[in-house]
Amino acid sequence: MVDGVADDERHVDFEAIYRRELVPIVALAVALTGNRETGADLAHEAMLRAFRDWASVSQLERPGGWIRRVVINLAHDVRRRGDRERRALRRLDTSDASHPASPNDEFWSAVRNLPERQRTVVALRYIEDLAVADIASLVEVSEGTVKTSLFRARRTLARVLGAEEVHDGDDR
Structure with missing residues (x-):
C-alpha cells in the first residue's frame, strides 16, 4: 500500500x-x-x-x-x-x-461560447458529474476558482438562454 x-x-x-x-x-x-x-x-x-x-x-x-x-x-x-x-x-x-435545434443543442451551443475555463468546468461538472474538488485538481486551479467559474457560467447561460439562473444546488 x-x-x-x-x-x-x-x-x-x-x-x-x-x-x-x-x-x-x-x-x-x-x-x-x-x-x-x-x-x-x-x-x-x-x-x-x-x-x-x-x-x-x-x-x-x-x-x-x-x-x-x-x-x-x-x-x-x-x-x-x-x-x-x-x-x-x-x-x-x-x-x-x-433539422430544428433541440433545447439541448441550444444549451451546448451556448456552453461552447463560454470562456475556455467556464466551458471546461461546466463540461466536467455536468458531463462527467465531477465534484468541485475533482474539477479543481484536473484543471489545476483552486476550488474557489471552480465555484466562481461555475457561478459565472450559470449566470451567462441563464441570460443567453432566457431562463432563470441555473444552479444544481450541489457544489460539492
Whole structure:
C-alpha cells in the first residue's frame, strides 16, 4: 500500500481503463469541442497517449484523471488553432434549417461560447458529474476558482438562454 492506494489499484491494466473510461472521455471531449468526430478523435488520441506512456500512467493514483487532463489540453489546442474542419462543420450545422435545434443543442451551443475555463468546468461538472474538488485538481486551479467559474457560467447561460439562473444546488 502506497499513499493509501493498494498496489493492485496502481497497476490497473490498460484494457480495463480503456473499457471503463472511453465512453465518459468521449462525452467530455464532445462537450468541449462541440463536434462528435473531433471529440472522438481527441478521446482516442488521449487513450493512445496513455497506452504509449502506460508504464508511467499506470503508476498514478488516478490514471483516468490523467487521461481527462490530456483530453482537456487537446481540446484547448484544437480551439486555439481554430480548427478549420470544426468551424466548417459548425457552419453547415447552423445552416441546415431542415433539422430544428433541440433545447439541448441550444444549451451546448451556448456552453461552447463560454470562456475556455467556464466551458471546461461546466463540461466536467455536468458531463462527467465531477465534484468541485475533482474539477479543481484536473484543471489545476483552486476550488474557489471552480465555484466562481461555475457561478459565472450559470449566470451567462441563464441570460443567453432566457431562463432563470441555473444552479444544481450541489457544489460539492
